[in-house]
Amino acid sequence: MSEETKKFLLDFGYTESDVESISNVFNRHATTCKIDKLKEINKYFFSLGFSSKDIIKMIAYYPVIYVLTLDNISKKVIDLCTLGYSVNDVKKIIKNNPSVLGYNIENIKQNLEYLYTLNYSENEVKKMTKIAPRIIGTPRKTLKSRLDKLNELYNEQEVKKITLSFPTILCLQSEYLLGKIYNLCFLGYSKKDVLKMILICPSILGYNVETINDKINDMITLGFKREDVLEMIKVSPLLLTYSIENIKNKIEDIISLGYTLEETISMLKSLPALFGYSIENIKEKIGFYNSIGLKNLPLKKTKNLMQSASLSKARYLFYTRECNIIIDENNYNQLFIGSKEFERKYKMSNLDLIEKYKGEIDERTI
Numbered sequence: 466m467s468e469e470t471k472k473f474l475l476d477f478g479y480t481e482s483d484v485e486s487i488s489n490v491f492n493r494h495a496t497t498c499k500i501d502k503l504k505e506i507n508k509y510f511f512s513l514g515f516s517s518k519d520i521i522k523m524i525a526y527y528p529v530i531y532v533l534t535l536d537n538i539s540k541k542v543i544d545l546c547t548l549g550y551s552v553n554d555v556k557k558i559i560k561n562n563p564s565v566l567g568y569n570i571e572n573i574k575q576n577l578e579y580l581y582t583l584n585y586s587e588n589e590v591k592k593m594t595k596i597a598p599r600i601i602g603t604p605r606k607t608l609k610s611r612l613d614k615l616n617e618l619y620n621e622q623e624v625k626k627i628t629l630s631f632p633t634i635l636c637l638q639s640e641y642l643l644g645k646i647y648n649l650c651f652l653g654y655s656k657k658d659v660l661k662m663i664l665i666c667p668s669i670l671g672y673n674v675e676t677i678n679d680k681i682n683d684m685i686t687l688g689f690k691r692e693d694v695l696e697m698i699k700v701s702p703l704l705l706t707y708s709i710e711n712i713k714n715k716i717e718d719i720i721s722l723g724y725t726l727e728e729t730i731s732m733l734k735s736l737p738a739l740f741g742y743s744i745e746n747i748k749e750k751i752g753f754y755n756s757i758g759l760k761n762l763p764l765k766k767t768k769n770l771m772q773s774a775s776l777s778k779a780r781y782l783f784y785t786r787e788c789n790i791i792i793d794e795n796n797y798n799q800l801f802i803g804s805k806e807f808e809r810k811y812k813m814s815n816l817d818l819i820e821k822y823k824g825e826i827d828e829r830t831i
Contacts, residue, residue, distance in 0.1 A: 466491060466498045473500050477507070478517055483525045490528040498531065505535050513542070513556055527563035537566075544570045548577060549587060554595055562598035573601045576608060583612070585625070593632035600635050614639040623664055631667030648674040652681075658699055666702035683709040687716060688730050701737035711740070718744040722751055728764055735767035742770075749774045757781060759797055769801050776815055777801075779822045783811070 466488040474484045491498040510520050524530055530538070545555045545565075558565055580590045580600075594601050600608070612635070615624045628635060634642070649659040651674065662669060677698075684694045698704050704712075719729045719739070733739055739747065750770050754762045754777075763770060780800050784790040792800060808814050819826065 470498050470500055470503070473503065478521050479525070483521070483528075487524065487528045487531060490532055494529075494532050496532060502535075503531055506531060506533075506538065509535055509539060513552065515556065515560070519560055523559065523563040527567070530563060530566055533566060541566050541568075541570065545573075548574065550591065550595075554591065557595050558598040561596070562602070565598050565602060568602040572605075575605055576601050576603065579605055579608065583625075585629075589629060593629065593635075597632040597636050600632060603636065608635060611635055611637070611639055611642075614642065618660055619664065627664060627667045631670065634667060634670060637670070642670065645670050649677075652677065653695055654699060662699060662702040666706070669702050669705050672705055677705060680705060680709065684712065687713065688726055689734070693734050697734060697737040701740070704737050704740055707740055715740050715744070719747065722748060724764075732763060732767045736770060738771065739767075746774070750777070753778060758793060761794070762797060772801055775819050775826050778826045779815075779818045780807075782822045782825065783813075783818060 466484075471484055471488075474487065475481070479487070488498065507520055510523075515523075542552075542555050542559075545558065546552060550558065577590055577594070580593070581587070585593070603611075612624065612628075615627065615634070619627065646656065646659050646663075649662070649669075650656055654662070681691060681694045681698075685691055689697075716726070716729055716733070719732065720726060724732070747770065751763050753774055754760065777800055781792055784792055784799060790796070790799070802810075804815050807818075813821075
């Protein structure tokens with residue numbers, strides 16, 4: 466590579482290391498790295514809406530792009546569009562996995578067709594491959610092997626749920642998946658627990674055991690016991706996706722509603738999903754229960770906070786107006802009876818009930 470070409474690449478924004486990688490690729494392909502060609506390819510990517518930062522990141526990841534001809538690159542974009550992807554879809558796929566520009570289009574077609582035979586819809590396949598583009602470049606035999614491994618651990622419906630939620634799992638080697646399961650068991654969970662956690666939140670497979678241990682230790686410093694944190698993660702694995710700052714803030718937010726640290730920890734232990742609720746959502750629910758004389762409910766029966774404020778308010782209005790039932794500490798459980806039981810008893814669905822009192826629910830607390 467000439468000094469002039471190196472200067473061009475460095476001026477564009479590549480690092481010395483990037484330039485070395487690009488030079489090595491051209492050497493391996495026994496071809497000359499010409500500035501005009503690099504400019505031509507960059508210009509094409511600009512025309513698709515990529516930024517300089519995008520281009521640098523893509524080439525640094527897959528420098529072979531600069532060895533490809535512009536005709537090959539543009540044809541691959543067109544071919545992907547003919548498979549049902551929009552230009553924006555293709556752009557996202559290339560950004561997530563630039564090496565897709567080096568994939569054989571026939572192999573891509575075969576992989577998509579294979580996924581269709583597994584009862585994934587066209588929209589589902591598009592969604593999966595946009596998130597995890599490596600799926601379309603994975604040899605079909607390997608893709609089948611990974612799905613077979615998942616089918617050994619889960620039923621067909623569960624496998625579909627996991628792969629739609631976390632399609633990257635189809636890019637992971639089976640040994641890697643089994644290693645992740647083993648590592649989670651090492652923390653103190655049973656294999657059954659781990660499989661259930663993955664089903665609830667497949668993205669936990671992206672966390673290494675050191676990161677999870679750090680999260681556990683951080684929460685211990687906030688006042689939780691290790692066994693409590695492990696149980697909370699088992700019940701709500703999404704907890705692992707929250708930063709420690711978000712967790713701290715949620716604790717402080719709940720304390721600001723008038724609870725002590727001890728009470729706040731007790732509530733979060735009972736309902737770890739609270740970490741995912743907005744403080745406005747929590748405040749609205751607690752404020753409503755306080756207004757109808759159920760001040761102790763959030764502490765005594767924290768899990769009842771799972772029910773939407775709209776449904777609780779609608780049921781309260783229904784009982785007091787239609788049934789002449791005064792909700793108090795002795796019968797508040799009626800606010801939380803199952804949907805099927807409520808509909809069977811009162812011939813009204815939750816949606817119909819909320820709609821009936823919608824205006825009052827929206828306008829005031831009660």
